[in-house]
Amino acid sequence: MKSRSIGHRTWAIAEGYIPAESHGPGPEMTSHEAVCILNTNDRDAHVQVTVYYADREPVGPYELTIPARRVEHFRFNDFDRPEKIPRGTTYASLVESDVPVVVQHTRLDSRQAENALLSTIAFAAE
Amino acid sequence: MKSRSIGHRTWAIAEGYIPAESHGPGPEMTSHEAVCILNTNDRDAHVQVTVYYADREPVGPYELTIPARRVEHFRFNDFDRPEKIPRGTTYASLVESDVPVVVQHTRLDSRQAENALLSTIAFAAE
């Protein structure tokens, strides 16, 4: 398998929202936000995510590693260091990698585990 | 948190539509169109939105401010100066900022408040 390096180092996802647990009519309406990162390089990608909010300073970095030649989903619901992302809040995320990667934003339907309801390529900034 | 300036100054959203209140089978089918703007800069973004229609001259500018290092959702339903966007009408929007920003178009499900049904990165024009 020949070596490849596809994508960009900086990506932005302007739209994010994790519903409050008690807000919807039931668990079947709960969705999970995820960022999907493809690393085609022959070395690991070290990624830092910064989370922006409407009414307070950005929080981060959240540190992620995607091994060489792998793709991984990371659920924003599971982010916990430096802190959890509050439910019922609008947020955005900036994804910065030390090697080129491809980033997609997905919203997952909890009824179908990993089956995305919505998927948008992130904005490739540089 | 180091200073960043991510995105573009001009964005276009070709597809917009706010349903007429009485058109659908009920409020659970009513959606809300929003523009989501991420400002990663260390200064406020001053944004002007121009709304284009199928059968009359464009209207604007609608003036928005996104504070430094913040993300904000703006609902087209709430735009009222210089005038409201009529319901049941196709429109497009041009978003122009004095600093680089990232723009996403979302359609929100009123059953779930801020939970997007559809989300598309806007067209980055320059």
Next chain:
Amino acid sequence: MKSRSIGHRTWAIAEGYIPAESHGPGPEMTSHEAVCILNTNDRDAHVQVTVYYADREPVGPYELTIPARRVEHFRFNDFDRPEKIPRGTTYASLVESDVPVVVQHTRLDSRQAENALLSTIAFAAE
């Protein structure tokens, strides 16, 4: 309103499909494919659409005009010259304009008239 010229002259939409009328469980499942074109210029945009198929030669051009400073939706279901697009068939479309425009592909829910279920920015080719 100052003059603007936003977008590209060539766009491609790789994915298209108009369901066969009798295929779904009823009209509430029938969708309408549309191309949404924003012309921010101070002159009319003359657009030629070429439709590509899986098993025969491309058909076109379909001729569209978007007046200066207007946005318009065109339903593929209504295209009829040089010929109708057959139902139940996969197709793609190439959109070529004499001035820069912004093109979005939408799938409309017939229950809600113009309310898009799915919307994707087209591929800006040049």
Next chain:
Amino acid sequence: MKSRSIGHRTWAIAEGYIPAESHGPGPEMTSHEAVCILNTNDRDAHVQVTVYYADREPVGPYELTIPARRVEHFRFNDFDRPEKIPRGTTYASLVESDVPVVVQHTRLDSRQAENALLSTIAFAAE
């Protein structure tokens, strides 16, 4: 019909998932992932797809041919050489063509055959 060559030679789709057959409440919830490839050239496009996983080495190439001036849908569910894509597994795909093509990722609703629920333009890498 004049000759055209629209698109890019390398595309990436970061997000992919084929549900496990027995996972959902029934066939009406089963979706089919597809890659839609438009070849506007006057010669055939020879395409190699590499599939990336979360926990093992990438697999490929899967070989596809899109005839000159045609568009085709390929279902990931049907990929079988060098091997099937396992159900219930996250994957990504890298699409490499010998001529420029346009690539879109779609998720199809099995209730409506070819009627996409979700469609995202792939990431155009070069």
